[in-house]
Amino acid sequence: MTRVGRQLTAASCVAVPAVFLAVFFLYPVGSILARGLGADGLSRLVDLPGRSSFRSVAWFTVWQAVVSTVLTVVVALPGAHLLARRRFRGRSLLRAAATVPFVLPTVVVGGAFLALFERLGLADGPLRLTRTAGAILAAHVFFNVAVVLRTVGTFWEGLDPRATEAARVLGASPVQAFRWVTWPRLWPAVAAASSIVFLFCFTSFGVVLVLGGPARATLETEVWRHAVFRGDLASATALAIVQMAAVVAMVVVTNRLQRRRAVGQRVVRRAMVPRASGGLLAGNLALLVVVLGLPIAVLVERSLTRGRAGGRWGGLTLDHYAALADRVTLLPVSALEALGNSLVFAVVAAGLAVLVGGLASVVVVHGRSAVSRAFDLGMMLPLGASAVTVGFGMLIALDEPPLDLRSSRWLVPVAHALVGVPFVMRIVVPTLRGIDVRLREAAAVLGAAPARVRREIDLPIAARALAVGAGFSFAVSLGEFGATSFLPRHPDRLTAPLALFRLLSQPGDALRGQAMALAVLLMVATALSVLAIEGWGRRGSVRGDL
Amino acid sequence: MNRPVDGGTAPVGLEVHGLSVSFDGVPVLAGVDLTVAPGELVVLLGPSGCGKSTLLRTVAGLEQPVAGGVWWDGVDLARVPTHERGFGLVFQDHALFGHRDVAGNVDFGLRVAGMPSDQRAQRVARALALVGLDGFGGRRVDTLSGGEAQRVALARSLAAAPRLLMLDEPLGSLDRSLRERLTAELGTLLRRLGLAALHVTHDHDEAFALADRIAVMGGGRIDRIGTPDEVWADPGTVHAARCLGHENLVVLDADGGCALGRLGSGSGTVLVRADCLSVAPVSGGVDAIVASVSRRAGRLVATVVVGDLSVRFPLADGHDAGVGSTLRPGDRVDLVVAAGAVVRLVD
Numbered sequence: 090m091t092r093v094g095r096q097l098t099a100a101s102c103v104a105v106p107a108v109f110l111a112v113f114f115l116y117p118v119g120s121i122l123a124r125g126l127g128a129d130g131l132s133r134l135v136d137l138p139g140r141s142s143f144r145s146v147a148w149f150t151v152w153q154a155v156v157s158t159v160l161t162v163v164v165a166l167p168g169a170h171l172l173a174r175r176r177f178r179g180r181s182l183l184r185a186a187a188t189v190p191f192v193l194p195t196v197v198v199g200g201a202f203l204a205l206f207e208r209l210g211l212a213d214g215p216l217r218l219t220r221t222a223g224a225i226l227a228a229h230v231f232f233n234v235a236v237v238l239r240t241v242g243t244f245w246e247g248l249d250p251r252a253t254e255a256a257r258v259l260g261a262s263p264v265q266a267f268r269w270v271t272w273p274r275l276w277p278a279v280a281a282a283s284s285i286v287f288l289f290c291f292t293s294f295g296v297v298l299v300l301g302g303p304a305r306a307t308l309e310t311e312v313w314r315h316a317v318f319r320g321d322l323a324s325a326t327a328l329a330i331v332q333m334a335a336v337v338a339m340v341v342v343t344n345r346l347q348r349r350r351a352v353g354q355r356v357v358r359r360a361m362v363p364r365a366s367g368g369l370l371a372g373n374l375a376l377l378v379v380v381l382g383l384p385i386a387v388l389v390e391r392s393l394t395r396g397r398a399g400g401r402w403g404g405l406t407l408d409h410y411a412a413l414a415d416r417v418t419l420l421p422v423s424a425l426e427a428l429g430n431s432l433v434f435a436v437v438a439a440g441l442a443v444l445v446g447g448l449a450s451v452v453v454v455h456g457r458s459a460v461s462r463a464f465d466l467g468m469m470l471p472l473g474a475s476a477v478t479v480g481f482g483m484l485i486a487l488d489e490p491p492l493d494l495r496s497s498r499w500l501v502p503v504a505h506a507l508v509g510v511p512f513v514m515r516i517v518v519p520t521l522r523g524i525d526v527r528l529r530e531a532a533a534v535l536g537a538a539p540a541r542v543r544r545e546i547d548l549p550i551a552a553r554a555l556a557v558g559a560g561f562s563f564a565v566s567l568g569e570f571g572a573t574s575f576l577p578r579h580p581d582r583l584t585a586p587l588a589l590f591r592l593l594s595q596p597g598d599a600l601r602g603q604a605m606a607l608a609v610l611l612m613v614a615t616a617l618s619v620l621a622i623e624g625w626g627r628r629g630s631v632r633g634d635l
Numbered sequence: 636m637n638r639p640v641d642g643g644t645a646p647v648g649l650e651v652h653g654l655s656v657s658f659d660g661v662p663v664l665a666g667v668d669l670t671v672a673p674g675e676l677v678v679l680l681g682p683s684g685c686g687k688s689t690l691l692r693t694v695a696g697l698e699q700p701v702a703g704g705v706w707w708d709g710v711d712l713a714r715v716p717t718h719e720r721g722f723g724l725v726f727q728d729h730a731l732f733g734h735r736d737v738a739g740n741v742d743f744g745l746r747v748a749g750m751p752s753d754q755r756a757q758r759v760a761r762a763l764a765l766v767g768l769d770g771f772g773g774r775r776v777d778t779l780s781g782g783e784a785q786r787v788a789l790a791r792s793l794a795a796a797p798r799l800l801m802l803d804e805p806l807g808s809l810d811r812s813l814r815e816r817l818t819a820e821l822g823t824l825l826r827r828l829g830l831a832a833l834h835v836t837h838d839h840d841e842a843f844a845l846a847d848r849i850a851v852m853g854g855g856r857i858d859r860i861g862t863p864d865e866v867w868a869d870p871g872t873v874h875a876a877r878c879l880g881h882e883n884l885v886v887l888d889a890d891g892g893c894a895l896g897r898l899g900s901g902s903g904t905v906l907v908r909a910d911c912l913s914v915a916p917v918s919g920g921v922d923a924i925v926a927s928v929s930r931r932a933g934r935l936v937a938t939v940v941v942g943d944l945s946v947r948f949p950l951a952d953g954h955d956a957g958v959g960s961t962l963r964p965g966d967r968v969d970l971v972v973a974a975g976a977v978v979r980l981v982d
Contacts, residue, residue, distance in 0.1 A: 525730060527726050527730035528730055528732055530692075530695075530697050530717070530724075530726075530730070531724070531726060531730040531732075531791075532718075532732075532743065532747075533696075533697070533716075533717040533718045534695050534697075534717055534718070534720075534722060534723065534724040534792075535718075535723075535743050535744035535747060535791070535792075535795050536718045536719070536721070536744050536747045536748055536795060537718050537743075537747040538716075538718050538747075539718075541718075541747055542718075545743070545747070546732065549734045549735075550733075550734055553734075
């Protein structure tokens with residue numbers, strides 16, 4: 090390649106991701122800040138703490154996140170121990186299955202819990218859970234158990250077990266050994282996982298909207314209610330700024346904790362893992378099955394049965410699935426067409442995320458250090474910012490010249506790709522970095538010129554990582570609800586999660602059945618795309634985790 | 636200056652002259668001179684960190700010298716990039732391409748050279764047969780044992796028909812018995828192929844088993860170079876003597892004396908060759924006490940103490956055993972130092 094050609098290639102590597110980020114993220118977020126910190130906005134912002142409605146929303150946002158996090162850790166820790174330190178039949182299956190809830194669309198999880206409460210008779214009456222904080226907490230635990238199982242479990246597995254064994258030989262009971270030897274080394278991982286879970290719960294949107302009802306609002310849902318329902322953009326902006334400030338503070342803390350964890354990590358694998366004893370295994374599995382399996386099982390069951398009239402079993406039916414093709418007055422298009430829209434958007438979003446994320450990864454790994462660091466941080470911003478920030482920013486920034494993209498249906502996959510890019514980079518960057526420099530040297534010694542080395546060594550290894558990233562982006566896009574719910578409504582851009590949300594918002598057996606059928610299809614599509622691509626990708630030298 | 640004339644075509648093989656390499660200003664190689672003739676197997680012997688791997692990497696073009704250079708058949712390689720040098724390098728932990736199977740690894744050099752696929756398949760099969768891995772072509776490289784991976788790495792380099800084969804402690808990560816077996820195989824194979832080869836190791840047994848010439852490295856230079864017999868008989872420096880496995884290094888006082896008697900003139904360090912020490916069948920020698928008798932590599936070895944000095948040497952053993960095999964720790968013996976046992980060393 091000529092010198093000019095090389096420079097052009099390098100320039101486009103930097104330019105494409107930079108422009109994408111600037112137009113679709115920095116400019117919208119900047120618009121929120123400009124609006125909210127301008128003279129009008131500022132007085133509104135200063136007013137906020139005095140309003141009791143704001144104080145109760147802020148209080149609820151914080152405490153539900155704290156309690157959700159604590160509950161999640163308590164439920165997940167024994168399971169993490171089981172996965173890290175014990176051998177049993179179905180261990181890898183459990184590990185894979187436990188990650189499924191994490192990738193499920195939030196609206197699907199909301200629907201699953203609605204179905205569960207109805208089946209258990211907790212939808213109303215004295216033990217009502219629907220539209221309570223309890224419902225939100227339960228769904229958050231369901232979602233985030235996977236995060237703790239995965240991050241803490243992997244870290245735990247990597248801890249050298251000989252230290253604990255030495256403590257046991259020296260006379261410590263299992264509890265003492267855990268307390269004095271395992272826990273001090275494990276807690277940074279637990280703290281890091283907790284801070285991530287806290288962030289997720291703090292910015293939770295779909296679950297709160299579906300299960301909480303108007304009385305149980307968080308900052309996120311309030312931004313949405315003011316912006317979309319009441320058209321009060323000034324209040325929404327003020328709330329969004331509070332939200333952004335809180336998220337930035339939490340991301341800083343999380344990064345600190347993450348760094349501690351990285352320092353402590355030392356991977357030791359051993360061939361022999363003791364078998365799990367029957368009681369321990371049964372107790373743990375039962376807990377995980379109830380927490381993780383029951384909502385999904387009820388969801389599937391509900392999609393296949395008629396509602397119980399007068400306590401009688403309605404019988405199996407596929408009617409709800411068949412009804413997905415019919416028009417209902419709630420939706421501008423049929424649920425099936427919405428699912429079709431979602432699939433198209435997901436393909437486009439995955440393609441965009443792979444293009445932008447792949448180029449950005451090359452810059453992060455091979456670029457000059459200042460550019461590399463700027464990209465590493467910049468492209469991760471949309472992941473740290475909540476979906477609501479992304480959606481609300483686009484709503485207020487991209488609806489007027491010079492960038493009037495309201496009329497384009499492709500704004501939806503662009504918003505989804507913005508969230509997908511960090512996922513792609515989190516897999517591709519460590520994989521590129523992890524390519525042993527001696528592989529390149531070996532190829533050069535065997536006669537491969539530099540361009541050939543990139544094509545023969547870097548590209549095949551990165552391709553697998555890109556495919557895994559594409560799979561995740563696809564799943565993220567299929568289930569994306571927060572950002573999409575802000576984008577202007579139009580029949581040809583109704584996505585499956587939006588359709589599901591509207592179906593869930595109305596009572597009635599037929600609608601509920603359709604909602605459950607749609608939720609099951611969405612769940613199957615997301616879970617399959619993640620599990621299939623992950624199983625395939627992990628066989629190569631793909632590194633990195635979400 | 637003994638720098639070769641550029642553009643020569645005589646088959647003189649590899650010449651390294653005044654080669655110096657620094658990392659962040661810290662010198663790693665300080666003026667190395669070395670030649671490897673066609674068909675010759677030179678072993679670089681030295682402790683870790685002495686610069687022997689850096690020497691290989693610089694010859695391969697993976698590191699840039701700050702002074703001196705590398706020539707092949709009289710041609711200066713300073714401006715020849717790694718991939719055009721036509722040298723093979725077997726890495727310490729193999730550096731196999733995990734995303735390709737065994738055949739895909741062995742094939743690599745041929746493919747980048749643009750060889751048609753039917754010829755490549757033949758060459759791959761032949762290279763795998765050479766290293767005793769017939770039929771391994773379809774295996775994934777992460778299913779190979781350490782010894783198998785090592786053979787694949789060797790086959791990958793051999794298949795590309797390099798002008799010079801370099802091996803960077805290729806057997807270092809294997810267990811002892813496998814290492815000894817593969818050392819013997821490697822020596823036989825390299826001699827059969829008649830390749831110029833530069834082999835790096837820190838194991839003197841491996842060096843003696845393989846080398847046409849041994850170059851002992853220390854502190855970024857070559858201390859001593861010669862045939863195995865030459866360097867064994869006269870290591871030259873204390874460092875080289877230790878690297879080669881000599882144990883009886885004796886520091887002399889100002890008069891050249893020590894507990895064994897007067898071994899030289901003036902102070903300094905000398906080597907007392909173990910093969911020149913023995914136990915007298917009858918009295919007549921230096922008074923010594925046996926400290927221990929043990930077997931090393933199947934041979935009986937005695938450690939005896941003379942005054943403040945302790946020396947170690949092999950004992951006669953087996954059917955022609957003399958007094959040696961009956962020795963016990965604590966026995967008093969007469970130690971005989973044969974003529975020619977003492978070799979002067981430079982510090």
